[in-house]
Structures are given as C-alpha cells and as structure tokens.
Amino acid sequence: MAAPRTLIRNAQVVTALSSERGDVLIQGERIVAAGAGLSAPGATIVDAAGLLLLPGLIDAHVHVREPGAVEKEDWTSATRAALAGGVTTIFDMPNNATPTVTAERVAEKLDIAARGAVCDYGVYLGATSKNVGLAARLGGEIAGLKIYLGSTTGPLLTDDWRLLYDHLRSTPEVIPVAVHAEDEQCLRAFQDTSASDHNRNRPPICAELAVHHVITAARAAGRGAHIAHASTAREVSLIQQARQEGIPMTCEVCPHHLFLTSEDALLLGGWGKVNPPLREPGEVQALWEQLACVDIVATDHAPHRSEEKDHAYEQAPSGFSGLETLLPLMFLAVREGRLSLQHLVRLTSTGPANLFHTHRKGRITPGYDADLVLVDPAATRVIRAGALQTKPNDTPFRGWHLPGRVIAVWRRGERVLTDGILTVEPGTGKPVALATL
Ligand code: NCD
Ligand code: ZN
Numbered sequence: 313m314a315a316p317r318t319l320i321r322n323a324q325v326v327t328a329l330s331s332e333r334g335d336v337l338i339q340g341e342r343i344v345a346a347g348a349g350l351s352a353p354g355a356t357i358v359d360a361a362g363l364l365l366l367p368g369l370i371d372a373h374v375h376v377r378e379p380g381a382v383e384k385e386d387w388t389s390a391t392r393a394a395l396a397g398g399v400t401t402i403f404d405m406p407n408n409a410t411p412t413v414t415a416e417r418v419a420e421k422l423d424i425a426a427r428g429a430v431c432d433y434g435v436y437l438g439a440t441s442k443n444v445g446l447a448a449r450l451g452g453e454i455a456g457l458k459i460y461l462g463s464t465t466g467p468l469l470t471d472d473w474r475l476l477y478d479h480l481r482s483t484p485e486v487i488p489v490a491v492h493a494e495d496e497q498c499l500r501a502f503q504d505t506s507a508s509d510h511n512r513n514r515p516p517i518c519a520e521l522a523v524h525h526v527i528t529a530a531r532a533a534g535r536g537a538h539i540a541h542a543s544t545a546r547e548v549s550l551i552q553q554a555r556q557e558g559i560p561m562t563c564e565v566c567p568h569h570l571f572l573t574s575e576d577a578l579l580l581g582g583w584g585k586v587n588p589p590l591r592e593p594g595e596v597q598a599l600w601e602q603l604a605c606v607d608i609v610a611t612d613h614a615p616h617r618s619e620e621k622d623h624a625y626e627q628a629p630s631g632f633s634g635l636e637t638l639l640p641l642m643f644l645a646v647r648e649g650r651l652s653l654q655h656l657v658r659l660t661s662t663g664p665a666n667l668f669h670t671h672r673k674g675r676i677t678p679g680y681d682a683d684l685v686l687v688d689p690a691a692t693r694v695i696r697a698g699a700l701q702t703k704p705n706d707t708p709f710r711g712w713h714l715p716g717r718v719i720a721v722w723r724r725g726e727r728v729l730t731d732g733i734l735t736v737e738p739g740t741g742k743p744v745a746l747a748t749l
C-alpha cells in the first residue's frame with residue numbers, strides 16, 4: 313500500500329530565504345513536492361489559507377534531565393513540550409546527575425530516549441579530563457561535545473585550558489563543540505555573595521573572558537567552537553571578529569536573554585535565576601543589535617521543580633523551561649519589527665540544521681523530512697502556569713500575551729498536534745541522522 317499523503321494548501325510557506333504562498337505535499341515521512349497549485353488525488357487536504365507554514369524548529373540546547381532528575385523532566389515530558397512549541401528536533405545536554413561522559417552513558421541515554429521521546433533527538437557528550445578523544449570515536453552517535461568552563465547545574469566542569477585545547481584538537485571539525493563560556497576563576501573572583509542580583513554575582517566580564525579564551529584555543533587547535541547562550545553583545549562581536557580571521561566560531565542566543573533583563577530578574581526572584589544571568593537593559597538592547605551575527609536561537613530549556621524555583625533568589629537553582637515559549641517569543645519579535653520571518657526560520661531551524669549537519673531536516677524541500685509547523689500569526693495566547701507540557705508547568709513568561717499560535721505540527725509526516733492537542737505515543741521520536749566521519 314502506498315504511504316498516506318497529505319496536501320497542505322494555500323499556506324504562506326516560510327523558509328530561510330523566502331516567504332511565498334503555496335502548497336506542500338507530504339508522502340509518508342517526507343516532503344515530496346512544494347510549489348503553487350499542487351494537486352494530489354486521494355490525499356488528505358489541509359486548508360492553510362491565512363496561516364504560516366514553517367520547517368519544524370530544531371532546539372540545539374535542551375536539558376531533558378533523564379536519566380537522573382525525572383521529577384524535573386523526562387524524555388516524554390520534554391519532547392511533548394517541544395512538539396507543543398513547534399520544535400520537532402532537540403539536542404540534549406550531558407549535565408545529568410550522572411553525566412553523559414562515556415560511551416556507555418551515551419548508549420544508555422539513547423536507549424532511554426528511544427523509549428520515551430515523541431520528537432526527534434540527538435545527545436551531547438560531556439567533556440571531562442578522562443575522555444579526550446572519545447567524541448571522535450563516537451562519531452555519528454553524538455550531536456556534539458559540550459564543555460563547561462564555569463560551574464552551573466550538575467557536576468561537569470573543565471576549567472583547565474590545556475584540556476579545552478586537547479578536546480578541541482582531538483574532536484573532528486564535523487562534530488560541533490559547544491561551550492558554556494563563563495570563566496570559573498573569573499566567576500569566583502567577581503562573586504558578590506552580598507548581592508541578590510545574579511548579574512552582579514556572574515558579571516558579563518566572566519562570559520567575555522571565556523569567549524576570548526575559547527577563540528584563542530580554537531585558533532591554536534585549528535578548528536571552531538560554538539558558544540552556547542551568548543548573553544552579551546561583546547561575546548557576539550568577538551565571535552564575528554574571529555570569523556573574519558577565518559576561525560569558524562558560531563554562537564547561539566536564548567530568547568530569555570533577549571526578552572528579560574536584570575531588572576525583571578529582581579522581580580522574578582528564583583524564576584529569574586539562570587546561567588548566564590539576565591543582563592542589564594542596555595546590554596539586552598545591544599544583544600538585539602547583534603542578532604544578524606548570531607547563528608542560532610536555542611532555548612536552554614532547563615527545567616527545575618516549581619517548588620525549587622519558587623524559592624528566593626539565593627536558594628533557587630538556575631534555569632527554567634523554554635520549549636513552549638520559543639516560537640511565540642520569536643513571533644513577538646517579528647510583530648515588533650525586530651526580525652523577519654525568514655530570519656526567524658534561519659535562526660531556529662535551517663541554522664541549527666546546518667550547524668549540526670543533520671540530514672533531511674530544517675528545510676521545506678522535496679526529499680526532506682516532513683517536520684512542519686502551521687502557525688496562526690494573528691492569534692495570541694496568554695502563557696499560563698498549569699497549561700504547559702513541561703513538568704514545572706510554569707515559566708518566567710507567565711502572564712505574557714504572545715502571538716503565533718501553533719495550529720498543527722507534523723513530525724516526519726505524521727500529524728502529531730491539532731489545535732493544542734497532542735496525539736503521540738512515547739517512543740515514536742527517532743535519533744536524527746548526523747554527519748558521520
Ligand atoms: C542549566 C541547567 O539547569 O542544566 N542551567 C542554566 O541556568 N542555564 C545549565 C546551563 O545551561 O548552564
Ligand atoms: Zn550553560
């Protein structure tokens with residue numbers, strides 16, 4: 313029997329390069345045609361007039377928490393949150409309670425993901441002093457290598473410049489090396505325990521210094537590196553300068569560093585605590601002005617139990633969920649004229665697909681996976697605690713009225729979300745095909 317077909321008609325089809333009215337034909341798991349006036353006898357027809365069709369989002373920075381802290385999140389809850397937010401692929405970070413730092417831990421995590429995930433996924437290997445060279449041996453098994461230069465949630469810390477160099481040197485260029493770039497020594501030196509202002513405890517200088525060091529190490533190692541959650545304009549301009557010198561550095565920015573400031577953090581208490589910290593309003597404005605030089609937007613979805621985040625600043629853990637607010641926040645930026653739709657797709661889908669060398673993802677092109685999101689740009693939604701898929705079921709954006717309602721999601725050709733209702737079984741997400749060596 314031929315694979316089922318779906319014809320999405322009259323959508324505004326948005327890609328990294330264009331935004332045109334047209335049709336998209338899905339057969340089985342793939343896109344088989346895209347253009348104007350398509351016909352497909354026997355296909356399920358979806359009338360998408362007035363709606364935007366985007367390639368499914370790819371979030372390169374997610375903390376699923378399983379194995380380990382399943383009370384915070386697990387593979388099913390995290391990937392349900394992803395699909396609800398129009399994210400069809402996630403890459404999971406290695407800072408679990410027992411970190412993902414050996415071949416066995418990677419295999420174990422891939423096994424857990426295979427049983428629980430509802431969207432597609434990849435996992436990072438965490439760098440330690442004992443696993444230099446392992447990323448090269450794991451090849452297509454991992455989405456990337458992650459190096460923590462400063463302390464954050466979890467036990468991973470590699471605050472040794474020789475180790476940073478050795479990891480960069482031994483990891484093939486095709487495997488991205490993502491860095492949590494806050495310098496540990498600098499964090500210790502500037503820590504101001506009397507301040508209940510996270511931005512004063514972990515000031516921008518620690519991030520800028522770490523980025524500077526990573527660029528120096530990358531240059532010496534003869535490859536690039538990816539700076540996770542850049543929170544200041546200076547980090548982005550350092551990366552831009554390095555690129556001009558031929559060092560293939562890349563960077564990501566998170567929505568919370570664009571939409572929240574250190575002033576909001578003071579009001580949000582525990583819910584405003586995140587590493588790197590929310591920055592001063594002038595810094596946030598400067599970061600917006602650097603967006604043209606940013607490669608990807610990722611959430612740093614870092615769930616902690618609501619009860620933990622309800623604590624005062626000093627006691628609360630750092631990080632919060634972001635998968636369900638990513639697309640609406642980026643739509644807010646579009647509505648405010650800060651971003652074009654094409655740029656949105658480049659930052660959240662095509663950009664990460666290119667950076668992580670995924671096969672068949674991040675484009676609306678025949679032969680690619682039919683990972684698609686249908687959005688009503690006019691409909692707004694109020695972000696409410698208790699109405700989310702993520703386990704903490706709350707976010708610092710609670711109460712925000714955001715545009716860009718997700719109407720439908722297709723994951724590899726299967727319609728998995730209709731009007732906010734998910735119809736998926738755990739274990740139906742698949743590992744993404746990544747470039748092998
Ligand atoms: C992350 C977490 O909780 O895993 N927290 C955070 O504040 N961003 C760790 C990290 O990304 O640094
Ligand atoms: Zn980090």
Ligand code: ZN
Pocket residue numbers: 373375405612613614
């Ligand atoms: Zn993170």
